[in-house]
Amino acid sequence: MNLxxxxxxxxxxxxxxxxxPGCGAALAVRYFSRALxxxxxxxxxxxxxxxxxxxxPLTTLKCPILHCPFPSAASVGSGVKRGLEQKGNRDTTVVVLAGDGGTFDIGLQALSGAAQRNEDFIFVCYDNEAYMNTGMQTSSATPYGCHTNTLPLPRTKERQKKEIMRIMAAHGIPYAATATVAFPDDLAQKFVKARGIKGFRFFHLLIPCPPGWGAESDETIRLSRLAVxxxxxxxxxIRDGITVELTYRPPQKAPLEEYLALQRRFSGLERWxxxxxxxxxxxxxxxxxQQGEGAAPF
Ligand code: SF4
Structure with missing residues (x-):
């Protein structure tokens, strides 16, 4: 099945x-909405x-939108879905869209609660690895060695990125998946699959962000591909927090250095x-x- x-x-x-220009988040929403x-x-x-x-009246999306505060995205998603069901509408797909700040950090409590209750909606985290539209502030999705504007000198992060997929798998939710814009068929297939599943579904999308990553705007797809x-x-x-299945296996592993070299946010990294x-x-x-069918997650 292709795009x-x-x-x-x-x-x-x-x-x-x-x-x-070159925003991976705009492309991702375009791809998954066409699939849904x-x-x-x-x-x-x-x-x-x-x-x-x-x-x-100047929205850029042709669907009903609810804007909500940082901590409450998953709670609002739960309420919208239950409200629709009360009105007899069981068909409309509710999608909660959040950045890494609204997922890994400020939104984590409501996200965990909704996942635990197995609320019936799709939560999409588009992860550009920092709070980008407020000036590139560190989030817990920011990777090790990355420069941000809010870290103490020398302004590079010393901690690893939080492993959000492990956290979500631990909730035993029906479906969780990773995807990115350089693999649109893979992304679209996963959303089509998720649409047919009842209960809580979670997506972790890696989203190249040219201004925040210090990359050229025409390198979005290349960065996304190199990450994979x-x-x-x-x-x-991951199905039910248990079954892990790779949907793409690189024929030859690309060196990480190639990915890092395209981004000024990693320019301060030393060889070690x-x-x-x-x-x-x-x-x-x-x-x-090492994860196989029926194996414990991670
Ligand atoms: S700051 Fe980054 S994620 Fe935000 S709109 Fe611009 S490119 Fe997209």
């Missing part, structure tokens, strides 16, 4: 939106997409730090390969 076969033909994103079809309600927490979608080919961001699914990062990528990849 053409999963395409509902429903284009819900108007052209002329206010995302930066036009009958969706979008709940958007404070993030870049609050700006991109805008407010009425280097095994930094593997593509996989690059090696430490490569080591942690290799370790995590091996750990993922």
């Amino acid at each position: 053409r076969e999963t395409d509902s033909g429903a284009e819900i994103l108007y052209s002329g939106h206010s995302a930066c 079809g036009p009958d969706i309600v979008m709940v958007i927490t404070a993030c870049c997409w609050s700006i991109i979608a805008g407010g009425p 080919e280097s095994c930094l961001f593997p593509l996989y699914e 730090q690059v090696e430490a990062l490569q080591h942690s990528v290799d370790r995590d990849w091996e750990r993922l390969l």
